[in-house]
Amino acid sequence: MSATDPSRTLLTRRGLLRSAAVLGGAATLGGALSACSSSSGSGGGTTLTHWDFYDSQEPWVKNELALFGKAHPEIHVRRTKNAQAGYDNLFNLAERSGRTPDTFFLTKQTVPINQQVQKGWLLPLDKYATAEWVRTFPAYSFVEGLNVFDGKIYSAPFVGSGPPNQLFVNNKVFRDAGLTNADGSVQVPRTWDDMSRAADAIVRRSGGRTYGLGFGNGSTNLFAWWFDVLIRGAGSPGGSTGLDLRVGKYTYGTDRNYADLTNLIMEWKKKDYFYPNSLSVSDEIARAYFERGKFGMTVGGVWNEAEWTAHGFTDYSVTTLVGPDETHKAYFYRTPGSALMGINARTKHPDAAWQWFSWWHSKAAAVRWVQKYREDLSAHPEANASDAIRFKPFAEYVALQDLSLPGPQPWIRNPAASGVVVAPVQPDLGAFVAGVYSGQIKDISGALTSLGERSQSALDAGIKDGQKRGLKISAADWVFADWDPTKPYKWDIPEYPK
């Protein structure tokens, strides 16, 4: 091109702009068309959009989609599986741009369900959720302030409540270390001493090639899991949270179980019972190493089982609430009801959305969830019969559901308490144990006291802030002086909504 030919230069510039305009217009039109098609019918039927973040549970979801499609050929559910980590942000962005799907998993932390209801995001289900349908669920499934607001139902429980964390035992490693009973079964640890003895035997019998214990703290701060499994049985009902609702205080510094367990973990470390790279490998890698027998015991959740089953690894045992002795002085605690999924208040297909919603929460789907796909416990107790499960480790997990008792909740007694927002406390318990484990914190007692005080200050500040915002709450809402942590707490609410 000649620099002295302005007409050619101008022509090129115009051409460039014209091309840009055409491309921009095409892109805009494409976007618009795409947006229009997101919820339109196809082939005369109804297309529903659905968002969830079930990954390891995907086989069950896909099966349900197929079964639902057969039962309701007029409704096509277009599912999008999202990453759980970024789901809250993604959903809120979709809400802002008016592109939320017809049915979706509720966001947890950033916008709790009560705020979603206030913002008008969720469709009230009263038109569909008849008393008959509600009674297909067990008592205390629908609770004002949790999935019911101003008497209207907005969601329903799906996953059942069991101990969220368990101690897994690699049977082969135990057998190789001679940790078996007379009948050939492995000696599953029941106490801290059992764990110490087992770890010692594994290390000694393997000549140090296999470790007694292992975990993967690299990507997930999971010392809290270890505390939940090992400290509740000792009589600390707050578990990893440290909040003892009998007194409404954080007891990290005053309950000696926290210091005792921390010292025990350090003793295990000093004796080289732990897999040496536990602090830096990820939980996923630690699970793989457990499967391969690099160590004999680890702590995790039921989600481990799907992965191990996929790899053909089934020779393991499951337990939880391992304490200083075999008497459980506290348990895991569950809340009444729960909420997983909601229907978009602006959906153009509320009837079809309800069909999918009720299918997802049906008893038949629950039985498949537990018995066939062994994903987790169900909110429908009938599905959780452990004797109907042939796979032994999952049956062991299902049998542990009795270790999750009804527990007290401040917001059940005073719904206004759910409006309290507590700022994150850092370093938290997991970080504290990592600090001790890595040798950076020497004064265990002082650090636990500090953690308790900081946690208490955060809660007190949250309550004070709530009071300033007009919430009728006080610190007494967090005190349940008459609560016996070894017995199921009696919730003072109706079994079913009126």
Added chain:
Amino acid sequence: MTENLVRASTGGPPPVAGPPRRTVGRRPGRPRPGIGARLRAGRWSYLYLMPFVLLVGAFTLYPIGASLVYTLFQWNGVGSPDHYVGLANFRQVVHDGVFWRSFGHTFLYAAVVVPVQLALALVLAVVLNNKRLRFSTFYRSVFFLPAVMSPAIIAVIFQLLLSNFGDSINTRLIRAHVIDHQVDWLGDPHSVMWVVIGIGIWNTLGYNLVYFLAGLQSIPEELYEAASLDGAGAWSKFWHVTLPGLREVGLMILFLAVLGSLQVFDLVQVLTGGGPYYASSVVNTYIYQQAFGGGLSAGGAGITVQPNVGFASAAAFFYGLILMVITVAQALLLRRVRASRNAARGVREGD
């Protein structure tokens, strides 16, 4: 810059004047045209600049302005911030021990990475600039290769090596009597920061190597020939010709290396996440974790714990201010060095 180097090396006078500047529509004796006329005259330039301006405005200026507002709120990043806390977030940052620990790690990283990396890069550049060296292009590519890889990918690879296969590697090291016990390289607070620093040096060495090579190639060959005629040896030539010739470009490399090191993030975030117990936490990972992740698990306690974008914004602003002060100090230093050089040159010319 190259022109300056040549000028500085040859000691010749600086150019008196550049090519005459084009003044839009202005002729001697005529009044300066109005802003509208000037805008019209330069409309194509402004049009071409528009995408850049829009992008910078949308993705740099707007977030900075918005973040400044967020610093005054306790806000989880969703919806509109409505919980005004004034300057409390800044007070919390200033009194936060973890922030200052991360700050210390960041400066340790910069204090070690910058001098070691620049020294290595200079030595390698001098070696690779040797015309008698065979396969120099191959060596340059090899040294530059880590620089084109994403720090996140590099972090994943080193995590695999040091953590996932760490015990196997340690077993071999123990057998070879290099270490006497298993070491969790990324889980030991005594080793983790040095591992991060080592990888950081290796990762971005290539950039500085290329900068130094460009600087070396701008030094006139005649200077080395003249030095040889004067009987200068290799060390003498390096000290009296190469280093002075690289002074200006070297200052710029130093400037960029310091700023780059203080901004370290992805390598640490992926490699260690700042752990164990903040032993490798740097300011940017600390800010990220405050804004998007981590918090006290409150399961079963009836408490909602939320990420705090407001606090993270305050930490980012506070750190940004510190970086700005350092940048200004560096720029002033650079200017002072140049001024003293020019003054020295003036004295020599005056002699």
